[in-house]
Amino acid sequence: MPIPSALVTLLVGMALVLSGLWVGYNVNVLPLDASANAPVYDALFRVLFSIGTILFVGIVGLVLFSLVRFRRRAGDITDGQAIEGNLLLEIVWTAIPAIVVLFVGLYSYDIYERMGGMSSLNDHAAMHRMAPTETETMEASVGAGSAVSAPAARVWGGIGVAADDVNVLPVEVTAMQFAFIFHYPDGDITSGELHVPNGRPVELRMKANDVIHAFWVPQFRIKQDVIPGQPTVLTFTPTKSGSYPIVCAELCGPYHGGMRSTVVVHEPDAYDAWFEKNSPLAATVASASLTPTA
Amino acid sequence: MTVASPNDFQESLQPQGWLRYFSFSLDHKVIGLQYLVTGFIFYFIGGALAGVIRAELASPISDFVGRETYNEVLTLHGTVMIFLWIVPVVNGGFGNYLIPFYVGARDMAFPRLNAVAFWMIPPAGILLIGSYFITGSAQSGWTAYPPLSITTPALGQVVWIVSVLLLGGSSIFGGINFIATILKLRRPGLKLMQLPMYCWAMLGTSILVVLSTPVLAGTLLLLSFDIVAHTGFFNPAMGGNVVVYQHLFWFYSHPAVYIMVLPAFGLVSEILPIHSRKPLFGYTTMVYSIMAIVVLGLVVWAHHMFTSGTPPWMRLFFTIATSFIAVPTGIKFFNWLATLWGGKLALNSAMLFSCAFIVNFVFGGITGVALAQVPFDIHVHDTYFVVGHFHYIVYGGTVFVIFASIYHWYPKFTGRMLNEDLGRLHFLLTFIGFNLCFAPQHWLGLNGMPRRVAEYDPSFTTLNQISSVGALLMAISSLPFLYNVLVSAFRGRVAGDNPWNALTPEWLTSSPPPVENWVGEAPLVEHPYGYGVPEDTLSVAAATGRDLWSGAGRR
Ligand code: HEM
Ligand SMILES: [Cu+2]
Ligand SMILES: [Cu+2]
Numbered sequence A: 001m002p003i004p005s006a007l008v009t010l011l012v013g014m015a016l017v018l019s020g021l022w023v024g025y026n027v028n029v030l031p032l033d034a035s036a037n038a039p040v041y042d043a044l045f046r047v048l049f050s051i052g053t054i055l056f057v058g059i060v061g062l063v064l065f066s067l068v069r070f071r072r073r074a075g076d077i078t079d080g081q082a083i084e085g086n087l088l089l090e091i092v093w094t095a096i097p098a099i100v101v102l103f104v105g106l107y108s109y110d111i112y113e114r115m116g117g118m119s120s121l122n123d124h125a126a127m128h129r130m131a132p133t134e135t136e137t138m139e140a141s142v143g144a145g146s147a148v149s150a151p152a153a154r155v156w157g158g159i160g161v162a163a164d165d166v167n168v169l170p171v172e173v174t175a176m177q178f179a180f181i182f183h184y185p186d187g188d189i190t191s192g193e194l195h196v197p198n199g200r201p202v203e204l205r206m207k208a209n210d211v212i213h214a215f216w217v218p219q220f221r222i223k224q225d226v227i228p229g230q231p232t233v234l235t236f237t238p239t240k241s242g243s244y245p246i247v248c249a250e251l252c253g254p255y256h257g258g259m260r261s262t263v264v265v266h267e268p269d270a271y272d273a274w275f276e277k278n279s280p281l282a283a284t285v286a287s288a289s290l291t292p293t294a
Numbered sequence B: 001m002t003v004a005s006p007n008d009f010q011e012s013l014q015p016q017g018w019l020r021y022f023s024f025s026l027d028h029k030v031i032g033l034q035y036l037v038t039g040f041i042f043y044f045i046g047g048a049l050a051g052v053i054r055a056e057l058a059s060p061i062s063d064f065v066g067r068e069t070y071n072e073v074l075t076l077h078g079t080v081m082i083f084l085w086i087v088p089v090v091n092g093g094f095g096n097y098l099i100p101f102y103v104g105a106r107d108m109a110f111p112r113l114n115a116v117a118f119w120m121i122p123p124a125g126i127l128l129i130g131s132y133f134i135t136g137s138a139q140s141g142w143t144a145y146p147p148l149s150i151t152t153p154a155l156g157q158v159v160w161i162v163s164v165l166l167l168g169g170s171s172i173f174g175g176i177n178f179i180a181t182i183l184k185l186r187r188p189g190l191k192l193m194q195l196p197m198y199c200w201a202m203l204g205t206s207i208l209v210v211l212s213t214p215v216l217a218g219t220l221l222l223l224s225f226d227i228v229a230h231t232g233f234f235n236p237a238m239g240g241n242v243v244v245y246q247h248l249f250w251f252y253s254h255p256a257v258y259i260m261v262l263p264a265f266g267l268v269s270e271i272l273p274i275h276s277r278k279p280l281f282g283y284t285t286m287v288y289s290i291m292a293i294v295v296l297g298l299v300v301w302a303h304h305m306f307t308s309g310t311p312p313w314m315r316l317f318f319t320i321a322t323s324f325i326a327v328p329t330g331i332k333f334f335n336w337l338a339t340l341w342g343g344k345l346a347l348n349s350a351m352l353f354s355c356a357f358i359v360n361f362v363f364g365g366i367t368g369v370a371l372a373q374v375p376f377d378i379h380v381h382d383t384y385f386v387v388g389h390f391h392y393i394v395y396g397g398t399v400f401v402i403f404a405s406i407y408h409w410y411p412k413f414t415g416r417m418l419n420e421d422l423g424r425l426h427f428l429l430t431f432i433g434f435n436l437c438f439a440p441q442h443w444l445g446l447n448g449m450p451r452r453v454a455e456y457d458p459s460f461t462t463l464n465q466i467s468s469v470g471a472l473l474m475a476i477s478s479l480p481f482l483y484n485v486l487v488s489a490f491r492g493r494v495a496g497d498n499p500w501n502a503l504t505p506e507w508l509t510s511s512p513p514p515v516e517n518w519v520g521e522a523p524l525v526e527h528p529y530g531y532g533v534p535e536d537t538l539s540v541a542a543a544t545g546r547d548l549w550s551g552a553g554r555r
Helices: A005-026 A038-069 A086-116 A125-139 A268-280 B005-011 B015-024 B026-058 B067-103 B111-119 B122-135 B154-184 B197-230 B240-277 B283-297 B310-339 B347-371 B374-380 B384-413 B421-445 B459-493 B547-550
Strands: A169-174 A179-184 A189-191 A194-197 A201-208 A213-217 A222-226 A234-238 A240-247 A260-266
Touching: A005 A038, A005 A194, A038 A086, A038 B347, A038 B374, A086 B374, A169 A194, A189 A268, A189 B122, A194 A268, A201 A222, A222 A234, A222 B374, A222 B421, A234 B547, A240 B374, A260 A268, A268 B547, B015 B026, B026 B067, B026 B111, B026 B122, B026 B459, B067 B122, B067 B154, B067 B197, B067 B240, B067 B384, B111 B122, B111 B154, B122 B154, B154 B197, B197 B240, B197 B547, B240 B283, B240 B310, B240 B384, B283 B310, B310 B347, B310 B374, B347 B374, B347 B384, B374 B384, B374 B421, B384 B421, B384 B459, B421 B459
Parallel strands: A169 A201, A194 A260
Antiparallel strands: A169 A179, A179 A189, A201 A234, A213 A222, A213 A240, A240 A260
């Protein structure tokens, strides 16, 4: 007895979905996950990869099958069947993609929320943290024609930090052609490399001196443009100690490809040692919270 | 509506013979071929520039050309490929040649405007490329983001702006002409819903052109004021706002993506039914999905700015809007698959390139939906992942369709057939080279290689070299193609009027067609896709999806 084609279709479809899921969960194309949101990102990646594999393999399979099964044999000059459409099919292939993208959209929104992307950038707490230094910058630059004229405390974009988190390590980032400069207001340290302790949230307050740059750490799965005239912010929590590249990801001139630095994630006591060693204010750090820096 | 006919000028002003291809001809077919050939010349220039880029990236250090030169080459490559190759060829080239046939007209609505639109292109192109040798060309990428575009050498950037303004103007003139021709010059008795799908695609595209290109023009004017007159629209040192430029730029440049790809959708919709001997599946839904893409395409621009200074709500809105474009796009792809299903597919070059288009574009569409998700994009924005994505769309999509269209319409253009063996060789080399070149770039982007760089982390060397080999294969693949189109024009098999047994009106006349398209009355084609034997075993109304997919009633 011939196997009914509906059954074959069903089995092929199930095999396709299962193998898509298997591929999605076993794919390994991402770099090391070294921040708190990297595993969350990777989960989203797996879901997208599974859905993508199922769709792609299914459609390529249909194209190849048609090319072989329905190829015109030599000498055949007849036409195919004059089928002009089918309402039910149209409804099915409108509804399925709609449901899939709705699911993907909601899921990625949830991921983004967990990354801190939806936290308000300009709520009271965030403003308070940003306020002192930025106000000064603005006053200093009015009329001076300086490239940086930051409106007071307004943060224009980025990934913020939960308003109630008091444990954050603030670092000011200045991007310029062709380097990143990191300044630690708590210890008045200025450095060309970013040093952070493992496990503690870090808040980068970023401004650019000349053109647009972008701060990217592939192992943290985060990126934010650094924009002249518009301060932005980026928060992350490193979870694995080690050194990772910082890459400028926005075309910024001839040496754009060379605009790189390193972020060093230390274990907390190693970080404290680094901090002590480099800070001119080391003795007073404990009490200095947000002193405006000179 | 009275139409200036090319015949009015034929004896007096219009040159005859091959000379008319170098003249201010008003014949839509001559203008179409002028666009096409000019476009191909710029394609080979842009391709050579891409060769320079891939040669530089064969090693991780900046050693092949200077750093400034690299950025100039990069900027020129992008600008040439978009504004001098894809846009003029799929709109101006095929649009001018085919649209008057499809609506049953003897020419476009405004033949003189049409010729003006074409003749703006060569000077603009020469200006753009010549700037490299005279003043040095722009270095800030095809996006020309300020403040970089304000601080790089001014002359090259201003020449770039002038040239893009000319090309945008040409595109607007063309768009107006297409809208007028499709809506107003239809042969009496021909209804809108009887038009071949390419007309709908060009109507949608032209609406996008007319709505969004002026925004780009205005933006670039403001940018040129900033450069030349030291105004401060986008200059943060003078209180300007650089992110506003990005909004304005992408308000044009995302629709531009559809300006480059909707006409290609239209062209495959013509090619597939003819070579599978079946009607185009789901005509009505195809029309509605084009219009849905037009509307949605206008409200997704900020997905290019997820890492710029955009507030959270905006990121959310543009994620959802972008994702939903996948729905009408998906409908079109399923309809093409259903067109193939149960047909009698001729496995010729036109068909192979069209099917490869489906495969490549689906891949680019899947990465596109992924990029629309903010958290995903934040990692890969401005990396080689994005470079891979949009080359799968523009090259794997539109360029493959252009090649399919050449194999399909060449007999009409010249009266002679192309050699099929060379065509299949061209296809094979292009398909392998393309995938070898662009597939590895996705991995590079995910793992830390930013775009627009001349030097990179040495651990990425192998994959970059594979990518460069792919580019070399693509360059080689154009040799059989060039030989084929040049030699077949004189030595090819004579095609006859209708070598494919097609039903659309351009085939219902001689090859090449006479000046006013048909001798005598224009044919009235009410069923442009009326292929196929009437269903003997299966009626459309009674067919269920399972019947179709399981192949019942195929005989
Ligand atoms: C239809 C033809 C398409 C073309 C020609 C195209 C072209 C491009 C180009 C040139 C870029 C890079 C922009 C830049 O940064 O310079 C890009 C990025 C992007 N595309 Fe497409 N695209 C197409 C289709 C799609 C589709 C179907 C989607 C999603 C449904 C999509 C979503 C995106 C997104 C979200 C980005 C931003 C990625 C980023 O900059 O990080 N695109 N596309
Ligand atoms: Cu930079
Ligand atoms: Cu876009």
